[in-house]
Amino acid sequence: MWMLRLLPGMGPETKAPAQKDLTGKTVIKLKPSAALPPSNVNAKSIVANFKEDLYAFHKCCGGRVDLIHALFCQIAEHNGKPPLPPQTMAALLELTMEEMKEVPCIVSDVSLVKAFEKMVKPDDTGANFESKVMVVVRQTTARSNHASVEVEKLRGRFAELHAACAGSAQSLFGFFIDLLPEEHRGQYTLPMWNVMVMKCPQQTTSIPLEHFVSCFRDSMDTTDTAETISPVLDRHIALCRDPEAASAAAERLRRSQQPPQVSDRAKEVVGRRAGEVA
Structure with missing residues (x-):
């Protein structure tokens, strides 16, 4: 069962970074979008090469945000990173946390593509984006179908x-x-x-x-x-x-x-x- 991999205790434990002493310092509260990686000027052109794959995934998941979130967590795991918090997923999809709680919460294929564009890092190329991200998307689509x-x-x-x-x-x-x-x-x-x-x-x-x-x-x-x-x-x-x-x-x-x-x-x-x- 694939869902076993998402159940607690099956993956490596991730720890929060050590807290710094901010006594006497001004704390700046960031908007959710500030947690996203810096944009790549080539993000749109990189993701455009994979739009058909993204549309195929959107079709098989029906645009459900819970399944999109699960996909992004798999991508994170594939790259040795901890799962994406719901707040980050909401920022990527330009949703509020209240909207995320809707059952079902559905987004368009356009929103999905935009979320992937926001994932592209400044040093990404089409080739490494494919190996880091798109292979997981294709595997997930195949599994769902x-x-x-x-x-x-x-x-x-x-x-x-x-x-x-x-x-x-x-x-x-x-x-x-x-x-x-x-x-x-x-x-x-x-x-x-x-x-x-x-x-x-x-x-x-x-x-x-x-x-x-x-x-x-x-x-x-x-x-x-x-x-x-x-x-x-x-x-x-x-x-x-x-x-x-x-x-x-x-x-x-x-x-x-x-x-x-x-x-x-x-x-x-x-x-x-x-x-x-x-």
């Missing part, structure tokens, strides 16, 4: 699972966790999954079908296929249709996460994301 195709093959079975468990977040979480490598299954709690994968408040107990399908699609990688997911899906449909077995499975999952193996950093990140989706 692959996920859309595979999810359509599973849509009917997802509906069966959802009906069998009445949309129970606990049951859907159990299915999702069963798809992960065994060594990762004890690392994630239901509240964490609600926030980071389902983009719901931590205490959500029921998830609408289309919301679940959409978020599941967003979490898929190019290695995830209907063929590999179907057996796990069938097993959980049968499980949910047997109340006693479902209850026992939920209890086993709960015990496997006691105490949850979640770092303080993970808790901090989930708490911050929980505030964003609340």
Whole structure:
């Protein structure tokens, strides 16, 4: 599952820079745009070479800001940098933080292109911009297109699972966790999954079908296929249709996460994301 890479604790820890002593000094408050890199006079011409790639990404993500933000975080990771804060993403897309909280928050392909133009640094060329940025864009577009195709093959079975468990977040979480490598299954709690994968408040107990399908699609990688997911899906449909077995499975999952193996950093990140989706 691709979304594993965005969950807390899976990537390297990033630390805030040491605070300088500013006693007696005037503090200048910067606007969000001041946090952006200096512009490159060739930014428009550099990005123009990749507009078709950007339009393709915009089409597959529907202009959703949450997916655009995820892409920019992947680009940062690709270049050994920490994830972009929401404030920086808002500045790049010329949105306010209130607008960023809209569900869904959608921007045009023109806004997306302008955001990429702002990413171009003074010493960037078309070649290094492609290697630093555009390879990630193309990979993300390919992953999204692959996920859309595979999810359509599973849509009917997802509906069966959802009906069998009445949309129970606990049951859907159990299915999702069963798809992960065994060594990762004890690392994630239901509240964490609600926030980071389902983009719901931590205490959500029921998830609408289309919301679940959409978020599941967003979490898929190019290695995830209907063929590999179907057996796990069938097993959980049968499980949910047997109340006693479902209850026992939920209890086993709960015990496997006691105490949850979640770092303080993970808790901090989930708490911050929980505030964003609340």
